[in-house]
Amino acid sequence: xxxxxxxxxxxxxxxxxxxxxxxxxxFCGVCKRRMYxxxxxxxxxxxxxxxxxxxxxxxxxxxxGGHFCIRTLDVNKAGWEGVKQQIAHRESxxxxxxxxxxTGAKEGLVTYLASTKGVLKQKEEDLGNLxxxxxxxxxxxxxxxxxxxxxxxxxxxxxxxxxxEAAEKELAEYRVDDEMVEETLAYIYNWxxxxxxxxDYDALPLEVKRLTVERSGIQVFVYPVGWKExxxxxxxxxxxxxxxxxTSNLG
Numbered sequence: 001x002x003x004x005x006x007x008x009x010x011x012x013x014x015x016x017x018x019x020x021x022x023x024x025x026x027f028c029g030v031c032k033r034r035m036y037x038x039x040x041x042x043x044x045x046x047x048x049x050x051x052x053x054x055x056x057x058x059x060x061x062x063x064x065g066g067h068f069c070i071r072t073l074d075v076n077k078a079g080w081e082g083v084k085q086q087i088a089h090r091e092s093x094x095x096x097x098x099x100x101x102x103t104g105a106k107e108g109l110v111t112y113l114a115s116t117k118g119v120l121k122q123k124e125e126d127l128g129n130l131x132x133x134x135x136x137x138x139x140x141x142x143x144x145x146x147x148x149x150x151x152x153x154x155x156x157x158x159x160x161x162x163x164x165e166a167a168e169k170e171l172a173e174y175r176v177d178d179e180m181v182e183e184t185l186a187y188i189y190n191w192x193x194x195x196x197x198x199x200d201y202d203a204l205p206l207e208v209k210r211l212t213v214e215r216s217g218i219q220v221f222v223y224p225v226g227w228k229e230x231x232x233x234x235x236x237x238x239x240x241x242x243x244x245x246x247t248s249n250l251g
Contacts, residue, residue: 021209022072022079022220029223029238030065037072045072047222068224075237079213079220082239084201086216087188096241097181097215113167120160127153188212217242 026035028049035047047070051063087093127150134146188208204212219242223234 021206021213022075022218025079025213025218026075026220026222028063028065029221029234030227031063032221033063035222038069046070047072047075065224065227070222070236075220075222078237079218079239080202080209082220082241083213083216083218086218086241087201087212090185090189093216094181094185096217097184109167109171113164113171116160116164116167120157120164123153123157123160127157184211184215188215 020037023037024034026047027033028035028051031049031051033049033051035049037045038048039045049063049065049068052065052067086096130146130150130153134143134150137143137146188204188211219240221238221240223236223238225236227234
């Protein structure tokens with residue numbers, strides 16, 4: 001990853017190698033839309049509002065904050081300080097991870113169960129319609145074909161019922177996957193502690209930082225310089241944490 005960022009022909013320092021560290025976690029404080037990174041001429045990357053006036057071409061209302069941006073370096077500094085405060089308290093961070101795993105996995109089970117029951121209901125209705133057709137037909141060949149379809153459909157319905165029952169049982173007996181939580185904690189804290197047991201979070205490898213940012217659920221809200229809300233000037237960045245389900249496995 002680091003090899004992609006090299007000195008340019010003008011001899012200037014490389015562009016921010018961690019420009020994507022908080023990508024997906026940065027939002028415009030004014031319109032609350034997601035901000036995206038863009039290369040700035042002669043400088044580093046910057047986050048810009050996705051609804052800024054200069055790119056709105058569909059006639060919709062642009063962001064009231066106007067055309068403003070913030071360097072990824074500045075977001076990284078503010079955001080990483082927030083993340084470090086979050087992970088400095090291992091037990092509370094561990095509980096947050098458990099909540100994420102519990103919520104994400106349970107929601108997945110609920111979605112799967114609802115989908116399975118939906119398909120099952122449709123298949124049962126199809127079987128009922130086939131049975132009606134068998135009772136109405138006087139053609140033996142057609143009747144045999146319909147009966148064969150019913151037998152095949154009955155097997156499929158039986159499998160779907162078994163899957164739905166298994167999902168319902170798993171949902172009723174669901175427990176938090178502490179093994180995954182402990183694996184994540186070890187992945188983050190073992191890197192930070194090292195042989196001296198001194199936690200140097202700033203020295204974490206980039207891939208570990210990205211994992212930590214993702215799992216922390218951080219949201220960085222960026223405001224234009226001098227922007228006021230309710231008569232008070234807002235800081236450049238506001239850090240919030242909104243835990244979400246893990247979306248990637250440990251590498």
